[in-house]
Amino acid sequence: MASRARRPERREEPLSRERIVEAAIELLDTAGEGGLTFRALADRLATGPGAIYWHIAGKDELLTAATDAVVARALAPDPAGTPPQEAIRALALGVFDAMDAHPWIGTQLARAPAQSPLLRVFEGIGCQVQALGVPHAAQFTAASALLNYILGVGGQNAANARGHRPDTSRAEFLDTVSASWANLDPDEFAFTRSVAGQLRDHDDRAEFVAGIDLILTGITAHTG
Amino acid sequence: MASRARRPERREEPLSRERIVEAAIELLDTAGEGGLTFRALADRLATGPGAIYWHIAGKDELLTAATDAVVARALAPDPAGTPPQEAIRALALGVFDAMDAHPWIGTQLARAPAQSPLLRVFEGIGCQVQALGVPHAAQFTAASALLNYILGVGGQNAANARGHRPDTSRAEFLDTVSASWANLDPDEFAFTRSVAGQLRDHDDRAEFVAGIDLILTGITAHTG
DNA sequence: AATGCACTGGAACGGCGTTCCAGCGCCTCC
DNA sequence: GGAGGCGCTGGAACGCCGTTCCAGTGCATT
Numbered sequence: 001m002a003s004r005a006r007r008p009e010r011r012e013e014p015l016s017r018e019r020i021v022e023a024a025i026e027l028l029d030t031a032g033e034g035g036l037t038f039r040a041l042a043d044r045l046a047t048g049p050g051a052i053y054w055h056i057a058g059k060d061e062l063l064t065a066a067t068d069a070v071v072a073r074a075l076a077p078d079p080a081g082t083p084p085q086e087a088i089r090a091l092a093l094g095v096f097d098a099m100d101a102h103p104w105i106g107t108q109l110a111r112a113p114a115q116s117p118l119l120r121v122f123e124g125i126g127c128q129v130q131a132l133g134v135p136h137a138a139q140f141t142a143a144s145a146l147l148n149y150i151l152g153v154g155g156q157n158a159a160n161a162r163g164h165r166p167d168t169s170r171a172e173f174l175d176t177v178s179a180s181w182a183n184l185d186p187d188e189f190a191f192t193r194s195v196a197g198q199l200r201d202h203d204d205r206a207e208f209v210a211g212i213d214l215i216l217t218g219i220t221a222h223t224g
Numbered sequence: 225m226a227s228r229a230r231r232p233e234r235r236e237e238p239l240s241r242e243r244i245v246e247a248a249i250e251l252l253d254t255a256g257e258g259g260l261t262f263r264a265l266a267d268r269l270a271t272g273p274g275a276i277y278w279h280i281a282g283k284d285e286l287l288t289a290a291t292d293a294v295v296a297r298a299l300a301p302d303p304a305g306t307p308p309q310e311a312i313r314a315l316a317l318g319v320f321d322a323m324d325a326h327p328w329i330g331t332q333l334a335r336a337p338a339q340s341p342l343l344r345v346f347e348g349i350g351c352q353v354q355a356l357g358v359p360h361a362a363q364f365t366a367a368s369a370l371l372n373y374i375l376g377v378g379g380q381n382a383a384n385a386r387g388h389r390p391d392t393s394r395a396e397f398l399d400t401v402s403a404s405w406a407n408l409d410p411d412e413f414a415f416t417r418s419v420a421g422q423l424r425d426h427d428d429r430a431e432f433v434a435g436i437d438l439i440l441t442g443i444t445a446h447t448g
Numbered sequence: 449a450a451t452g453c454a455c456t457g458g459a460a461c462g463g464c465g466t467t468c469c470a471g472c473g474c475c476t477c478c
Numbered sequence: 479g480g481a482g483g484c485g486c487t488g489g490a491a492c493g494c495c496g497t498t499c500c501a502g503t504g505c506a507t508t
Contacts, residue, residue, distance in 0.1 A: 015486080038465065048488030050467075055486095059465065110334045110379035113387040114401055119408075119416060126415030140422040143415070145435035148376030149369065155334035155379055156372065163337040177338055184343075191350030191367070192343060198364040211369035218442035239455080262496065272457030274498075279455095283496065449508100456503075464495070472487075478480090 015047060017055045021065045025102070028066065033104045033162060036063075064115055067108040071117040074098035075124055084131040085216055091124050092150055092212050096205065099154040103161035106154030122147050134219060142219045149215060153208055174200050239271060241279045241289070248290045249326070257328045257386060260287075288339055291332040295341040298322035299348055308355040309440055315348050316374055316436050320429065323378040327385035330378030346371050358443060366443045373439060377432055398424050 013019065023044050027036050038049040038059070045052075056062050074094045078087065099106040105117075112118055126143040134142050164173045178200035181192050237243065247268050251260050262273040262283070269276075280286050298318045302311065323330040329341075336342055350367040358366050388397045402424035405416050 037463085039463085042488080048490090049465085050469090050489070051487045053466075107335065110376070111331065111383055113380075113383040114405075119413065123413050123416045126419065130415060130418075136418075137422075139415075140419040140426065141431060141434045142438065143419070144431065145373065145438050148380065148435065149373045149439075150376065151379055152334070152372030152374065152376035155375055156337075159335055159337040181338075189343065189347050191354060191363075192347045194354075194360075195350065195364040195367070198361075202364065207365060207368065210365045211372060214366065214369050214442035215373075215439055216442070217445050218438035218440070221441050221445050261494085263494085266457080272459090273496085274458070274500090275456045277497075451508075452506085454503105454505090456501105458501100459499085461498075462496100465493095467492075468490085470487105470489095472485105474483105474485090476481100476483080478482100 015045065015051055015055060017065070020045065020052055020055055021062065021069055024062055024066045025070065028104045029102055033107060033158070036104075063108050064112065064117065067105045067112070068115075068117040068120075070098055070102055070105050071095070071109075071120055075120055084128040085220075087131070088125060088128045088146065088216065089209060089212060091121075091128065092146070093205070093209060095121055095150055096153065096208050099157055100204070103158040106156075106158035106161075110151045110155035110158070118147075121150070129219070132220065138219075145215055145219075146212065149211055153211070157204070174202075239269065239275055239279060244269065244276055244279055245286070245289045245293055248286055249294065252290065252328045253326055257331060257382070260328075287332055288336065288341065291329045291336070292339075292341040292344075294322055294326055294329050295319070295333075295344055299344055308352040309444075311355070312349060312352045312370065312440065313433060313436060315345075315352065316370070317429070317433060319345055319374055320377065320432050323381055324428070327382040330380075330382035330385075334375045334379035334382070342371075345374070353443070356444065362443075369439055369443075370436065373435055377435070381428070398426075 020041070023041055024036055027040060027044060031040070036059075038052055042049045042052060056065070074097065075091065076094075082090065099109075109118055109121075114122075122143060125146050126139060129139050129142045129146075132142075160173070164176075178196045181189075181196035181199060184193055186193060244265070247265055248260055251264060251268060255264070260283075262276060266273045266276060280289070298321065299315065300318075306314065323333075333342055333345075338346075346367060349370050350363060353363050353366045353370075356366075384397070388400075402420045405413075405420035405423060408417055410417060
C-alpha cells in the first residue's frame, strides 16, 4: 500500500473510465463529432485501442458517458427561491449553452433513447412544471413538449456546427444561408424568402429562449 | 430512338437516380438505419458499388434525396379553405406519420442542416403562421419553435425505433421503459417516477399533437 | 468497320469499431 | 522467496464500411 502510494502507476497515470471519458470529451470538442475514434483516443492516452475496452463497453457507452458528464455539469444550480418559469428558462439555457459549447451533445441527445443524460433534463424540467401548478394529467405533455423543443434546437445547432468550417465566422455562415434563402423560388418558398432577413440578424440564444417562452405561455394558458 | 424504345436496357431496367433512391428507401424501411449500405444497395440493384456513384455523389446525398422524396409525398394536401390552426396540425401530423412509418427520416431531418426536405416543412409551417395573423417580426420565431419541436419528436421516435427489436411490440417496449422509470431513485427522479404511468398509457400521436397545440396556444396568445 | 462515350461492376484502398491474445507487473499464497 | 494468478495493457488482426479506380461493355455516330 505504501509502495502503491509512492509509485502507484505503471505509466504516469493509470487508465480509468474517467480519464477515458475526459479524453473523449476533449477530442470531440477539438476535432468534432467525427474526431472521436478509438485509435485517436488510444494515441491521446498513449495506449492501444484494445486497452480502452477493458474500461468501456463500446463507442455508444463512451458517447453516452461523455454526454452525461457534460450535461450533469450544465444542470447544476437551483437557487431554490426562483419562480418556476424562471427556473425552466435557466435550466433550458443551461442545456442550450452546453450544446452550443459542445455541439456533439446536441446530436447525441437527439439520437439517444431515454438514457441517463436525457432523463436528467426531463426530470429537471418536470419538477418545475409541477411547481408551475400544471395539473398532473398534463405534466407529461408539458415536460415532453419542452424537452422535444430543446432536442430539436440541439440537433439543428449540431447540424450547423457540422456544416460550416470552424474558420468561417458565424456571421459569414448566416449571411451565406440567408442569401441562399433569399434566392429560393418565390412561388414555392415565399415565406422562407420573407424571413431570410430575420435569419441573418437573429440571435440563436434569444431565439431559443423565445421558443421556450412560447411553450411556457401555452402551458400556463391551459392551466389558468 | 425506335430501337432505344424497343430494347432500351442493358439489363431489364437501367440504373437511374430515381431507381437508386427508391431502392434506398426500401432498404432503410426494411433493414433499418444501419441497413443502407452501398454494397447492400448494389446487391439489390444487381450491380456493383461503383456504378451507383455515377448517379449519386455519395451517401449524404443519397440520404438527403431519400428523405426529400418521403417528405415531399407526406406534404401533399392543402384543401385551401382550412383554418390555419387546423392546417398546421394537419401538416405536422403528416410529417409525424411519415416519421412514424419511416423512423430514419426522423434521424435524417434532425441531423440535416437547412436542406431541401427541412425547408419544405419550414415553408409549409411558415405560410400557415402568416395566415394565423402572427406579426411579421414574430413569424420566424413561431415557425422555428414548431419546426424544432417536430424535429425533436422525430429524433426521439427514431431513437426508440432503433432501440427495440421489431419483434417486441410497442406495448411491451413502453412497459419496459415505464417500469425502469418507476424503479428510479425516488430522491433524484421524483417527477419522472410520477409520470411513469402516463408514459405507459400514452398515445404517441395524440401526445405529439397536444404539444403542437401547446405551442399554437402560445403563438396565438402573443398575437391577441 | 472504327471511334467515342455514357455507363457498368468488380477490385482495391484506407479507416473504422471491435476482438483476440501474448505479455507485463503486482499481489497472494505456499 | 519463488510460483502462480490476476488485473490490466497494447499491438495485431478481422470484417465491414464509404469511396475510388479502371478495364471493360454496348450503343450511337462516323
